[in-house]
Amino acid sequence: MTRLTAALRRYPLVAAALAVGAVGLLLAAADLETAARILVSVFAGAVALKEGVAMIRSMIAGQLGLDLLAVTAIVATLLVGEYWASLIIVLMLAGGEALEDYAEHRARRELSALLDRVPQRAHRIGPDGAIDDIPVDAVAIGDRLLVRPAEIVPVDARLASLEGSFDESSLTGESLPVDKVAGDEVLSGSVNGPAAVEVIASALAADSQYQRIVELVREASASKAPLVRLADRYAVPFTLLSLAIAGIAWAVSGDPVRFAEVLVVATPCPLLIAAPVAFMGGMSSAARHGVVVKNAGTLEKLSRARTVAFDKTGTLTKGHPEVVDVRPASGEGTAQLTADELLRIVGSAERYSSHVLAAALQQAAENRGLALSESTDAREVATHGVAATLDGRALVVGKPAFVAEALASDAAPLSRPELPSGEAAVYAAVDGRFAGTIILRDRVREEAEATVRALREQGIQRVLMVTGDVDATARPIAAGLGIDEVHAECLPDDKVRIIRDATPRPVVMVGDGVNDAPVLAVADVGIAMGARGSTAAGESADAVVLLDDVSRVVEAVTIGTQTVRIALQSIWLGIIISVGLMLVAAAGLLPAVAGALLQEVVDLVAILAALRAVRAGTKQVPARMVARETSPTR
Missing domain, CATH: 3.40.1110.10 (Calcium-transporting ATPase, cytoplasmic domain N)
Known part of the structure; x- marks a missing residue:
């Protein structure tokens, strides 16, 4: 009951529509049909007016959205006296917002899990052995910290105790605990095992791995997908088709009610909801696979990528x-x-x-x-x-x-x-x-050869290496990985020029160093190897691989492709079902009230279809190549 109350407070229009509906039913049951009609009609008309004003403002700004059909449907049902259908449409619009919010929350779960676990306090051990609880931002490099059982490691550190076990699933996706011994690196965000351990801070909180991930997630969760705007591209043809079917039904039957019945099932909520839900699901899946996509629009570009360029040192090699x-x-x-x-x-x-x-x-x-x-x-x-x-x-x-x-x-x-x-x-x-x-x-990364091969299988037409290393070192490595095109001895400006002129586009650039920051920014999609890469590279990139594994680039491309496909499938599913229902209503077989109720089912189907993007991606690049090597000279 408490949850229901909280939900109604969060969505006042839903609460108002339910309240008006309940009062209207009571009035109708008391043989006060006129009063019920006036109450419901006034409420629905007020909502239509409010939405209509917003719609006109959007049209003045040059944006014709799908809300045009919803407003038209409310007005049409009111004009023909189907006021209960009007109320259901209002409830559908308000409920659609609630459904979208729930679906996005479901899709964001992997992202928000990181934000919810940000450490706030640390237990510092003083020279005398006394333990003080301090804000995590007050931890200095070299501080000795106590991490109690099941607590989150507050900053990047080195293990001081003889041994320890840590859950790194929120960072790496690895489900099994990782055993460490004295001197091993312990990443912030790891969850300590059953025994208390002591660690020595090796980084400030702001520079620690977990805080870097959290900042990336904040950027990602605040982004908006360009494909959401793509749904509005369907507004004009879908609106014209709906009005045409409704007009023909009215002309053939001679009954204006038929016009309203068609528009009731033409409301565009599935189109409005499907794309953003799918993209949030894709971003969630990417995070779960070790890739933080900072801007949801990056997924669309990844789905269309045709060229991928790699830096060498630290990207194709271990660095x-x-x-x-x-x-x-x-x-x-x-x-x-x-x-x-x-x-x-x-x-x-x-x-x-x-x-x-x-x-x-x-x-x-x-x-x-x-x-x-x-x-x-x-x-x-x-x-x-x-x-x-x-x-x-x-x-x-x-x-x-x-x-x-x-x-x-x-x-x-x-x-x-x-x-x-x-x-x-x-x-x-x-x-x-x-x-x-x-x-x-x-050493060349074991997964590098399989990564290049998998990218080609994904439809990437051109793979190249762009590196500052000498040609004699870079070319043999590229040949061993199946990369035909090598640009060696490149300065940062050279890399920018090569990527800016590269075709076919979109172009994905993968790098890790400070010198890669400019080229990552100029690429259509910049992907930074963030596990050991520089902060500058991570900040200028569109996506960051959190694991020391270049095969996650394939994962990012796969998730982008599948997410866009699922978004489009969900949009078209909503269109096809709505058109089918419009034809049934045009034949006079679907009353306005029943049509409005069926449209809620269509909304749910579209949301469930879009949520498939939460499971986008492959398990992993299957093959691991035998290591090949190259190195800098002294």
Whole structure:
């Protein structure tokens, strides 16, 4: 009862129509038919006047909407004395708003779930072990936080406890809990498992993953689909057809009531409701599949996409190098270390470097369980390498020329292996003797080849790579992925020019870095890899992939195509059923009151048809390719 009261308060026109109907029935039952007719007619006439004024304003602004038929139907039924039918049409219009609101709420569920779960407080652990509850915005990087069982992690952090289990379903779609160990990254928005854990904040609340997602969702939920306007394009032909059928029925029968009976079932609520409900459903489905579509109109463009362009590093590749081989030097005059010893000392030295390869070398050593050493005199020579004393030995790590300068006169010369395009080598010397090399590559994403293949199967006519990397590195990767067209060594301006001139359109651009922000903005649809990508890229894009998975681009195109198809199907379903009912009414087989009631059923059918978009999309790109690699050089 409470819910019903709240609903009636939320929709006062529905409440008023029901109240007028109830009073009218009581008056009619008391043999006060005239009073009932006056009450209902005045109410329906007032609603028609209000809607008519709004309609005229829209027409002056150059917009002919489908509400023209509804107003005409109310007026026609009043003129022929079918005042109960008038009331039902009013109730239908008011109820249509309520149905649309419910349907949109149903379709927005995946989006609003994120907004409802925004963390507000954090439990900070002080130096003395005391716990203070503070606003999440007051959390600073490095703060130690307590996350209690079933609580949401408030900011991006690293796990300080030995282990923990987290539900990341709202972020990644993964339904199973994810187990983490000390040092692992914990994303804000994750739900802690059954045991309390401690984490170390690694980002401010405003910069955390969950807050970024929430901002994207706010933008998405406030957007409006251009295809909603497409429904208004049916207004003129549908209105003319309806008036023609009604006029012919009146002329043939000689009964003006027949005119009103036809217009009653010609009311256009299904057309008004179907498109927005379908698009909200598509956006909801995209969010559930790890893609936040910021503007609902993006789904329509995705459905018509004919060209897709990819950045390379961080998009088709993982964006960070990995150690693929450790080659210790052997023979007289070398340091003669084992592979693990070489990796350990290089990883230890790279702790004091800011180079892009440093983190990969440290991580490789840690992954093998090697204990890294400390140095008190380590120094980095910019763009060349690191010199340090580790465990009493002089170590030099970096470029070959830098390391060669540190070799003793009686040491074996530095050996430089032949490297294929895309590989990088880090050299090392210990106590003036060559110690060996470590090889790194930036691996191609396992799902990249299947993604390109699936896009072609979706009807994409042209796939290209647009990258700032050198041609010798980019072209072999593109060939391995089935991409024929490569634009390498591009500056941001070059990327913008290439995408602006690309055909056929619409053009989708997929990227992740700061340098991709301009080209994402100029593309018909810009898609940012947001899991590790830059904030600038995410802000300029039309859609953001929240997972570290480029195959979600296929998911976005699939959802866009299916959403538009469902929207159009729902619109045409409403048109076909309405035309069928008009023909029945034109034959005199459908009284005005019965027609008005049947139109409510048509509304419901259109909404249910549009809600199919909530399930749009595929499960996942099926095949995963064997990793191929490429990398930056030191």
